Amino acid sequence: MTLTIGLVQPNTGIDPHDGAAALAAAIGRLAAAGARLVFTPEMSGRLDKDRARLAATIGTEADDPVLAAARAAAAEHGIWVQLGSVALAGPEERFRNRGFLIDDSGTVVTGYDKIHLFDVDLPHGERYRESSAYAPGDCAVAAPTPWGGLGLTICYDLRFPALFQALARAGAAMIAVPAAFTRQTGKAHWHVLLRARAIETGCFIIAAAQTGEHEDGRTTYGHSLVVSPWGEVLLDMGEAPGEATCEIDLAAVAEARARMPSLGHGRDWTGPDPVA
Template identity: 60%
Template sequence: MTEIAVLQMTAGIDPAANADGLERAIADAAAHGAAMLFTPEMSGLIDRDRARAAAHLVREEEDVVLARVRAAAERHGLWVHLGSLAVRREDGRLANRGYVIDNGGRIVARYDKMHLFDVDLPSGESWRESASYAPGEQAVVVDTPVGRLGLAICYDLRFPALFAALAEAGATLLSVPAAFTQPTGAAHWHVLLRARAIEAGVHLVAAAQTGEHQDGRATYGHSLVVSPWGEVVLDMGEAAGLAFAAIDPAQVTAVRERLPAIRHRRAIGPVVVA
């Protein structure tokens, strides 16, 4: 059994303040004996005021939050999945990019969110992530102290082919950092996360944003850890904070032997319209 830490945040409009919270979480997780910390989508900045946010949207090597998290990971000897940051690409567009940082502060994997959240909700909320962000093109797995980790971000959750590909690449653990809206979270969060864990036969960790943010948006919370059998091991509810859960790699093997759906998966050719 290996212990992980999960951070549930209410990130705001000041990257320095968000970095303060991330550094505290890294120190606390390491002191508790966790092998790895998982943080939400947009851990460094949540601000839909584009003019106000613009000064903080910089290239990766200039991002203060990333630098401080890397330094804290090295200082405390802790692996971190920094769920995502908004970083500027070479072409000037933004990427919603997650990072896996090892216990020496080195970036060992990057993942750019592939599926962008362009929706109009019944609540009246309208989101156009593609207006500012470019989609990622590459699925990513990386070996960590808690197993081979497959990376996804938030809206990716609705696209099971990505999770099938990650499992087929050897992932035994999936991470889905998120900033789910309250309406979609209440309707779909738990069922989709449990389904992805069951389909892939993996542990799944979903660190989430929660509550009322400074920019006026509201997020659902309920950071989850789900077992390969689909059991909810941890549900953090709506309060921000740090929680811990145990990951047992042997459980992945046991579930896949009991229900070997991954081995039974077949390529689907053209659909015949009868």
């Protein structure tokens, strides 16, 4: 079964209404280009590290303009959308980094809250404490689509292979990795991690990413990728903002898993701790 997918690679700013309008327009262009399922990046319509400014305007699912725009665009063009994520109000004065799968009627099929939060100190002084502003999710999500199961992850989740293997075992043939990877870590690890997750799971890995120097001061890596179940890079969007389509053949999932059946050979380690 072949499927034309679309990826949005934006340089998102801090105004969610501007971001929502740009996202809806991009979804429309991809639909016109033949995409049946569109993927967007982490923080698709607003990327803002100023938490006080974000808190002053953040809302819920019911009133988020980016989610509303994605749902309206999906319904207008009759296509599915994996909205990478938006920031929503959450518990205990912390936000939620939540992604959504939206069907071709504009209905939210399911949501996913980012499980692994980015708390790191990088060389050259970059410091991130996502957990100070966001509450983590606690549930992996794999949802059915007309073309096969789709697993949902967000950005830093990429570094945790057990999550991807669990999604594949739950029926995912595709796994979304919407991201806002830093340029520094992207150059070092982005391609190799995405290819590894595809090879380990026998899934298509579809990673829509933010790119460039953003209004809030951060810089992201871009290079939105589509990787085949055999680890081949089918699409690399480079660093320029824009959209792209890619045709994938879902039969490749079964073929890759037959050629290398390691997904079915995994064992949960219950023995003693490793020894030196």
